[in-house]
Structures are given as C-alpha cells and as structure tokens.
Amino acid sequence: MAISDNVRKRMEEGSWIRRMFEEGASLKQQYGEENVFDLSLGNPVMEPPPAFGQELRKLVDSPGRGMHRYMANAGYPETRAAVAAQLKLETGIEFSMDDIVMTCGAAGALNVVLKTILNPGEQVIVFAPYFVEYDNYIDNQGGASIVVPTDEQFVPKLDALEAAVTAKTKAVIINSPNNPSGAVYSQDLIHQIGDLLGKKESQYGTRIFLISDEAYRKIIYDGVTYPAVFHHHPHTVVVTSHSKDLALPGERIGYVAVNPTCTQREELIAGLTFCNRTLGYVNAPALMQHAVRNLQQVTVSVAEYQRKRDFLFDHLVEMGYRVTKPQGAFYMFPKSPLEDDVVFVNELQQWKVLTVPGRGFGSPGYFRISYCVTDRTLEGSLEGFRGAAQEFSVS
Amino acid sequence: MAISDNVRKRMEEGSWIRRMFEEGASLKQQYGEENVFDLSLGNPVMEPPPAFGQELRKLVDSPGRGMHRYMANAGYPETRAAVAAQLKLETGIEFSMDDIVMTCGAAGALNVVLKTILNPGEQVIVFAPYFVEYDNYIDNQGGASIVVPTDEQFVPKLDALEAAVTAKTKAVIINSPNNPSGAVYSQDLIHQIGDLLGKKESQYGTRIFLISDEAYRKIIYDGVTYPAVFHHHPHTVVVTSHSKDLALPGERIGYVAVNPTCTQREELIAGLTFCNRTLGYVNAPALMQHAVRNLQQVTVSVAEYQRKRDFLFDHLVEMGYRVTKPQGAFYMFPKSPLEDDVVFVNELQQWKVLTVPGRGFGSPGYFRISYCVTDRTLEGSLEGFRGAAQEFSVS
Numbered sequence: 001m002a003i004s005d006n007v008r009k010r011m012e013e014g015s016w017i018r019r020m021f022e023e024g025a026s027l028k029q030q031y032g033e034e035n036v037f038d039l040s041l042g043n044p045v046m047e048p049p050p051a052f053g054q055e056l057r058k059l060v061d062s063p064g065r066g067m068h069r070y071m072a073n074a075g076y077p078e079t080r081a082a083v084a085a086q087l088k089l090e091t092g093i094e095f096s097m098d099d100i101v102m103t104c105g106a107a108g109a110l111n112v113v114l115k116t117i118l119n120p121g122e123q124v125i126v127f128a129p130y131f132v133e134y135d136n137y138i139d140n141q142g143g144a145s146i147v148v149p150t151d152e153q154f155v156p157k158l159d160a161l162e163a164a165v166t167a168k169t170k171a172v173i174i175n176s177p178n179n180p181s182g183a184v185y186s187q188d189l190i191h192q193i194g195d196l197l198g199k200k201e202s203q204y205g206t207r208i209f210l211i212s213d214e215a216y217r218k219i220i221y222d223g224v225t226y227p228a229v230f231h232h233h234p235h236t237v238v239v240t241s242h243s244k245d246l247a248l249p250g251e252r253i254g255y256v257a258v259n260p261t262c263t264q265r266e267e268l269i270a271g272l273t274f275c276n277r278t279l280g281y282v283n284a285p286a287l288m289q290h291a292v293r294n295l296q297q298v299t300v301s302v303a304e305y306q307r308k309r310d311f312l313f314d315h316l317v318e319m320g321y322r323v324t325k326p327q328g329a330f331y332m333f334p335k336s337p338l339e340d341d342v343v344f345v346n347e348l349q350q351w352k353v354l355t356v357p358g359r360g361f362g363s364p365g366y367f368r369i370s371y372c373v374t375d376r377t378l379e380g381s382l383e384g385f386r387g388a389a390q391e392f393s394v395s
Numbered sequence: 396m397a398i399s400d401n402v403r404k405r406m407e408e409g410s411w412i413r414r415m416f417e418e419g420a421s422l423k424q425q426y427g428e429e430n431v432f433d434l435s436l437g438n439p440v441m442e443p444p445p446a447f448g449q450e451l452r453k454l455v456d457s458p459g460r461g462m463h464r465y466m467a468n469a470g471y472p473e474t475r476a477a478v479a480a481q482l483k484l485e486t487g488i489e490f491s492m493d494d495i496v497m498t499c500g501a502a503g504a505l506n507v508v509l510k511t512i513l514n515p516g517e518q519v520i521v522f523a524p525y526f527v528e529y530d531n532y533i534d535n536q537g538g539a540s541i542v543v544p545t546d547e548q549f550v551p552k553l554d555a556l557e558a559a560v561t562a563k564t565k566a567v568i569i570n571s572p573n574n575p576s577g578a579v580y581s582q583d584l585i586h587q588i589g590d591l592l593g594k595k596e597s598q599y600g601t602r603i604f605l606i607s608d609e610a611y612r613k614i615i616y617d618g619v620t621y622p623a624v625f626h627h628h629p630h631t632v633v634v635t636s637h638s639k640d641l642a643l644p645g646e647r648i649g650y651v652a653v654n655p656t657c658t659q660r661e662e663l664i665a666g667l668t669f670c671n672r673t674l675g676y677v678n679a680p681a682l683m684q685h686a687v688r689n690l691q692q693v694t695v696s697v698a699e700y701q702r703k704r705d706f707l708f709d710h711l712v713e714m715g716y717r718v719t720k721p722q723g724a725f726y727m728f729p730k731s732p733l734e735d736d737v738v739f740v741n742e743l744q745q746w747k748v749l750t751v752p753g754r755g756f757g758s759p760g761y762f763r764i765s766y767c768v769t770d771r772t773l774e775g776s777l778e779g780f781r782g783a784a785q786e787f788s789v790s
Contacts, residue, residue: 002602002659003666004514011669043465053458060455063448070438070644104499104647107675115535119399136673140510207397249465250681252499252647264397271398274406278531280502285680286645 010136020345024354031352037373037381040354042179042331044300044372048247051298055291068286073277074269075102075255079289083255086296091228099260101272102284104252106215107133108276109239113211113256114141114171115279116271122170127156128362129333131179131213143170147362153324154181154333158192165200171209172197174229177216180361180368181333182309182326184220187227194232201235207263210236215254216329218245218299221306224327230259237262242292244330245299253288305330308371308378315382319389330372333358337392341367347391351384405531415740419749426747432768432776435749437574437726439695439767443642446693450686463681468672469664470497470650474684478650481691486623494655496667497679499647501610502528503671504634508606508651509536509566510674511666517565522551523757524728526574526608538565542757548719549576549728553587560595566604567592569624572611575756575763576728577704577721579615582622589627596630602658605631610649611724613640613694616701619722625654632657637687639724640694648683700725703766703773710777714784725767728753732787736762742786746779 003011021040028036059067074080080097087095103109114124120142126134128147138145148164150156161172172193176185197208212229217240220226230236241254256272258265276283283289309326316323322335338344341357345367348355358366371378398406416435423431454462469475475492482490498504509519515537521529523542533540543559545551556567567588571580592603607624612635615621625631636649651667653660671678678684704721711718717730733739736752740762743750753761766773 002657002663003511006514007511007666007670010673011666014669041465045461047458047460048463053455056455060448060451063442065442066440068443068643068645069440070436104675105677107677111675116398116402119401133673137675140674248463250463250678252677252680262397268397271402271406274409275402278405278528279535279674280506280532281499281676282502282647283645285647285683287682288680 006139010139020349020354020356023349027349027352027354036352036354037377037384038354039369039371039373039377039381040356042370042372043249044244044247044330045374046247046300046304046372049295049298049300051295052246052248052291055294059287059290064290067290071283071286071289073283074273075100075284076289076293079293082293082296083257087257091230093228093230094260095257096260098269099258099265101256101269101276102289103239103254103256103276104281104284105243105249105254106213106239106241107137108252108281108284109241109254109256110134110137110211110213111140111279112272112275112281113209113237113239114138114143115275116268117209118143118170121168123166123168125161125164125169125172126362127174129154129178129180129358129366130173130175130362132361134173154178154183155185155189156193158196161193162196165196165208167204167206169200169206169208171211173211173213175213177220177326177328179216179329180331180356180358181324182329182331183324184224184327185227190227190229191232194229194236197233197235207235212236212238214238214240215244219302219305219330220328221302221309222327230261234259234261234263242295246292246295247300248288251285251288253284253292255284305372308375312369312371312378316385319386321385321389330370332369332371333361333363333366334369336365336367337389339365341365344388344392347388348384351387353381353384353388401534405534415744415749415751418744422744422747422749431747431749432772432779433749434764434766434768434772434776435751437765437767438644439639439642439725440769441642441695441699441767444690444693444695446690447641447643447686450689454682454685459685462685466678466681468678469668470495470679471684471688474688477688477691478652482652486625488623488625488655490652490655493664494653494660496651496664496671497684498634498649498651498671499676499679500638500644500649501608501634501636502532503647503676503679504636504649504651505529505532505606505608506535506674507667507670507676508604508632508634509533509538510670511663512604513538513565516563518561518563520556520559520564520567521757522569524549524573524575524753524761525568525757526570527756529568549573549578550580550584551588553591556588557591560591560603562599562601564595564601564603566606568606568608570608572615572721572723574611574724575726575751575753576719577724577726578719579619579722580622585622585624586627589624589631592628592630602630607631607633609633609635610639614697614700614725615723616697616704617722625656629654629656629658637690641687641690642695643683646680646683648679648687650679700767703770707764707766707773711780714781716780716784725765727764727766728756728758728761729764731760731762732784734760736760739783739787742783743779746782748776748779748783
C-alpha cells in the first residue's frame with residue numbers, strides 16, 4: 001500500500017538488475033573494491049576536461065549577480081545561443097537559440113519531449129538492444145513501447161521498422177552511438193529511416209517524430225564522422241547531454257534541439273518549455289548552464305576511449321568471444337557464450353567481473369561491458385573473461 | 396498536431412498568466428526595466444549567503460575525485476546524513492540518511508512522491524489558495540486534484556477537509572508557510588489534520604499521506620516557531636528545497652524526508668529512489684549536493700524579509716487594502732478592491748506594478764504580491780498601489 005501498483009510492478013521487473021547490483025556490492029565488500037572488476041556501469045571514470053574546471057573557477061571568482069536565480073524555463077539565452085552556434089557549425093543548418101531548450105540531462109530531455117508529444121496510448125518505436133530506461137520514460141508519459149529488432153551488427157532493419165509503424169506511431173527513438181552496442185548509424189541508414197517515416201506520415205496523415213538520443217555523439221572512433229539527423233526528416237528532435245562528452249553525468253545538464261524546419265515548430269518549442277517547467281525540472285541547473293556555455297567544442301579524450309576499446313576488443317576476440325567492434329560510445333555487446341545471458345553474467349561474477357546481461361537491454365543472449373573504467377580494472381578483468389571463456393570453450 | 400491534446404489544454408488554461416507575463420515584459424521594454432515594478436515572481440533578488448560562496452570555492456579549489464559522476468539515485472550518503480542530522484535537531488525525531496532522498500528541488504520532490512504513491516484516478520486534496528503548479532504535478536502522475544477552501548485567514552477548514560476525504564483520497568498537500576498567502580499553520584491545526592486523516596484511514600481501510608511542502612520553512616517571522624508535521628501523522632512526507640532558504644532557485648536542489656515511523660517505510664523509500672531515477676531526474680545535481688551539505692543551518696537574512704514585509708504591509712493597510720498579515724514566506728495576498736481580480740491586476744499594470752491575480756492560485760477576488768525584491772522596487776510600487784486604491788476608493 002506504500003507505493004502504486006504500477007511502480008511496484010516496474011520495480012519488480014527491473015529487480016534482477018538491482019539484485020546483480022547488490023551482488024556486485026557484496027562481492028566488493030567481501031573481496032575489497034580493488035579485487036572486483038566492475039564493468040557494469042556507464043559512469044565514466046575520466047574526470048571532466050581541464051577547461052571545465054577553469055570555467056567553474058571563473059564563475060566562482062567573479063560570480064554574476066543573480067546567477068543562481070530562476071531564468072526562463074528554456075534556459076539562459078546565452079547558453080542556448082552557444083548550443084545553436086555549435087549545432088550550426090556541425091550541421092550547416094541555421095539553428096537559433098529559439099530551437100534549443102536546456103534540460104536536466106538527456107533523461108530529462110527525453111521525458112520532456114515524450115510528455116509534449118504523446119497522447120494516451122500512442123506508440124513509440126525503439127530498436128533492440130536499447131537503453132531500457134526508455135520503457136519507463138515512455139510509460140511515464142502515457143505511451144506504449146514497440147520494440148523492433150536489429151541485425152547481427154545492431155543495425156535497424158528497415159522492413160521490420162516498416163512493419164511496426166502504425167497509425168498510432170508518434171515517434172521512433174534512435175540512439176547512435178548506441179548504448180549498449182556501440183554501433184554508429186550511417187548517413188544512408190538515417191536517410192532511409194527518414195524517408196520511410198515521411199512516407200508513413202503521408203499514408204496515415206499523421207506526424208511521426210524521429211527522436212535522436214545523441215548522448216554519445218562526440219565519442220566516436222576510427223575517423224567515422226557523425227551524420228546529422230536533421231537533414232533526413234523534418235520532424236526531428238535531438239536529445240542529448242554533457243554527461244559523457246564532458247564527463248558530468250551527476251550534474252544533469254543537457255538539451256533538446258528541434259529541427260528548424262519542423263512544422264509548427266513554435267508550438268512544439270512552447271510545449272517543450274511548458275513541460276520542462278511542469279514536469280518539475282523547472283529549468284536545467286543554473287551554474288552548469290553557465291559552465292557549459294563556453295565548452296561546446298570541448299570533449300574528453302576520445303583517443304583514450306579508443307585505446308581502451310582496442311585493448312579490450314583485441315583481447316576478447318583472441319579469447320574467442322564473438323563481438324561486433326563498436327565505433328562509438330564506451331560499451332561493447334558481445335554474444336554470450338551461453339544461451340542464457342544471466343547465467344553467463346553470474347559466471348563472470350564468480351571471476352569477480354561485473355557486467356550486465358543483454359536482456360537488460362531487450363536482447364537476451366548478449367552481455368554488456370562498459371569500458372569507461374581505469375586501465376587497471378580493464379587489465380584485471382581479462383583473467384575472468386579468459387577463465388569464463390575456457391569454461392564454456394567459446395573458441 | 397505538434398503537441399498532445401492534454402498539454403495544449405493545460406497550456407491554454409494557464410495562458411492568461413503567460414499573457415500577463417508577456418504584457419509585463421512589453422511594459423518593461425516600453426518604459427525601461429527600472430520604471431516597471433515587478434512584484435509578480437517568487438524569484439528572490441537576494442544573493443545566496445556568503446557561506447554558500449565559500450563552500451563552492453572549497454569545492455573548486457580542491458575538487459574531489461569523481462565529484463561530478465553519478466552517485467546512488469537517492470544522493471550522496473554524506474549529504475543525506477547532514478539533512479537527517481538537521482531534521483533530528485529541529486524535530487527531536489531520530490532521522491537517518493535512509494529517510495532522505497535528494498531531489499531536483501521541491502518540484503522534483505513532489506513529482507517523485509506523487510508518482511510513487513498514486514494509482515490512476517486517486518485523489519489529492521489541496522487547500523486554496525495554493526501554488527497551482529500542484530495541479531500539473533498531480534495530473535502528470537495520474538491523480539485528480541480536489542480543492543478545499545480555507546477561511547478568511549487562509550487557514551484550512553476542518554469540516555471542509557472532512558467532507559472532501561473519500562476512499563479515493565491518497566494524499567493531502569499542505570504548504571506552510573504558504574505561497575501565496577504567507578500563512579503559517581499552528582501546531583494545533585496540524586495535529587487536528589493528522590488526527591482527521593488517521594480516523595479516515597481507519598474508516599476506509601486506506602492510507603492517506605500528508606505531504607508537507609516546506610520550501611519556505613526557514614522564512615518565518617515574529618518569533619513564530621515552525622511546528623514539525625511528523626509528530627502528528629505517521630504517513631507524513633516532507634518535500635522541500637534550498638531555493639528560498641539559500642536563494643538557489645535556479646540550481647534545483649532539494650529533498651524528500653519520510654517520517655521514520657511511516658509503515659512500510661523501506662518500500663516507500665525504494666519507490667521514491669526508483670521514481671527519482673525513472674522520471675528522468677536521475678539524481679539531484681552533484682555539485683549542489685556537495686555544496687549544501689555543510690549549509691543545513693545557514694539561511695538568508697530573514698530579518699531583511701521581515702523588514703520588507705512590514706514596510707509593504709503597513710503601507711497597504713494605510714491605503715485601505717484588506718490584507719492578512721503574513722507570518723512567513725515572502726508573499727502577501729490582499730483582497731482585490733474589485734471583485735474581478737484580473738481587472739484589478741490589469742489596472743495595477745497601468746501603474747506599472749506587476750502582480751498576479753488570485754485565480755492563478757485557485758482564489759479569485761485576491762491578488763498576490765511578491766516582496767522578495769529590492770527596496771527600490773517596493774518603494775517604487777507604492778504610488779501605483781495608492782493610485783489604484785484611490786481609483787476604486789477601497790477605504
């Protein structure tokens with residue numbers, strides 16, 4: 001009776017992730033934190049770039065009058081203008097501050113977007129594997145998740161997408177670079193998705209938003225360039241944060257960017273601003289809005305992450321794991337040597353290596369490794385990966 | 396088609412507040428900001444206390460490793476323990492960190508509490524006049540607002556409350572010191588409310604939460620002491636923020652405190668922590684959690700606010716306005732000299748004085764003045780208040 005039926009149900013569904021987290025914590029207590037190799041969390045061990053500390057120091061040394069007060073719910077004009085300028089630079093599209101709403105991270109951004117656009121029971125399509133928190137966000141805002149599979153390289157299948165779109169489809173969420181697979185979508189793929197959504201909009205006389213979660217946009221390897229989504233569908237909205245590119249996940253600073261060519265753009269932005277307020281975020285944290293204004297071109301060391309990826313990928317492949325090489329983000333999503341990914345992840349726990357079963361991302365039969373950790377942790381995990389591989393003779 | 400029907404409807408309902416805001420902005424543009432006396436916003440002009448700047452400087456000078464990373468969704472143990480210690484000091488009750496969830500301000504806290512407890516269609520009672528954003532929060536989380544009137548001094552009427560409670564009542568929200576009236580509830584009143592809720596719980600076999608919004612708890616005048624709510628009902632939850640006591644409204648830092656004697660307390664806290672995560676707040680901003688840890692006994696100058704209250708109250712009474720003297724917060728809620736509060740507030744606008752009509756708080760026939768402004772603004776507003784009063788010969 002203490003909590004609602006829906007919250008209880010959703011907590012129970014997610015409870016085995018929680019159980020694993022608790023088992024990990026108890027392993028750390030038993031064997032000492034330094035003897036457990038925790039690759040289960042997307043919580044970067046890297047510190048923010050030095051430029052962030054310099055911005056913060058400037059703000060503390062010369063505090064502006066009223067710099068901790070409420071501002072307009074969409075955020076400081078100066079910060080929104082800086083974001084717009086950066087997006088213009090990246091995409092060649094004429095963004096203005098009026099296209100930007102600053103938010104409490106990408107999670108806040110996504111809830112704001114979904115609240116703004118969803119009527120009860122409308123459908124939102126996601127591609128598995130996906131960050132399953134999307135299910136909670138969609139449910140919060142009264143929608144229904146429709147899960148569509150990807151191919152062996154974690155690339156969305158267009159025929160499966162086409163089959164899933166109905167008159168009730170309000171949005172499709174893509175997430176590239178992807179959590180958990182590290183896949184980066186090609187320009188061609190995004191163009192085809194946009195094209196398909198346009199056709200379906202005409203067919204049903206509806207509007208279908210393409211929501212692009214770009215939290216990992218700046219963490220991308222091998223000289224791959226990130227294809228801007230805006231060119232391929234007018235009803236495109238980007239949600240993102242500085243959690244990963246500036247290593248500030250605890251600070252909850254991100255934004256929504258609306259395609260300037262979106263029809264009824266002004267109403268949409270007014271709705272996003274209204275929902276940013278009424279969902280209780282009110283505004284993105286003030287000090288962080290000031291701090292990130294001048295850091296739109298600053299990113300943590302991507303070379304460092306690429307080095308870690310190469311190290312782990314090469315070793316896993318050598319051990320016989322089947323892994324698709326990630327091109328971005330800081331996750332790897334190998335095939336589980338056992339059909340039951342939870343059993344395999346439990347086995348890795350016996351070796352004091354913590355990972356997350358693929359079913360935590362809508363894709364049983366895989367497991368997620370997070371390599372945003374120290375080299376010591378990565379190196380220390382190899383024995384466990386090798387031991388578990390040999391046990392189930394993956395090669 | 397750009398936004399949902401519900402969001403459009405709620406935006407339209409609130410649009411006359413927006414219109415007034417826009418009219419105020421256009422007045423400022425026309426006559427210069429310094430010639431318009433804006434008493435419409437609860438956005439304190441006071442800067443945070445010097446101790447806040449000192450804490451921030453310490454954090455910037457000696458940044459802790461990982462101090463911007465994710466932490467547990469309920470917040471840093473050290474900050475939760477500091478909040479618990481302060482509550483123990485204030486109430487004599489044995490709070491521990493396990494009773495505290497750090498949130499994105501009181502607005503975040505309230506959404507988290509409502510999401511956690513409400514089943515679809517359950518009712519939440521509020522007392523008019525009230526912060527009407529509550530209606531949005533209750534609607535967000537699937538509940539229905541039930542508005543109960545107060546008496547001439549803005550004190551809840553127990554018989555009206557008793558008549559409003561049904562088997563579907565899940566919570567009653569109180570807000571003392573009150574926005575917009577400045578009323579501070581007596582211990583006796585809170586005891587009677589708790590007593591009534593206990594009886595109704597027995598009668599219906601339900602649980603009815605008393606949610607106490609205490610954002611203004613530390614801004615209280617005339618030597619009045621704040622009566623802790625926890626002693627009077629086991630199912631009590633406090634939601635609050637440091638927006639007003641530390642003048643940090645833009646930073647979104649607050650907390651939920653659960654009564655340690657609440658039945659199924661652990662399930663409730665687990666639910667609150669889960670909803671803090673899944674509503675997309677994830678956690679309260681990290682740097683602000685560090686900063687407020689050592690400031691639990693620090694407050695902006697309450698004497699300053701009391702001086703402003705006395706100045707404005709004495710002048711308004713002398714001009715003939717009927718005002719109940721506020722004992723806390725930084726608002727005054729005089730009777731509108733005209734039956735139609737919107738017409739009167741428009742009249743004040745002609746005098747370049749900006750206030751908010753009472754119907755914006757569920758109480759037509761009144762208007763709200765916010766006196767968290769500079770003395771210059773307060774002094775400058777007097778001519779307009781006098782002029783409007785004389786026009787409608789209020790005395």
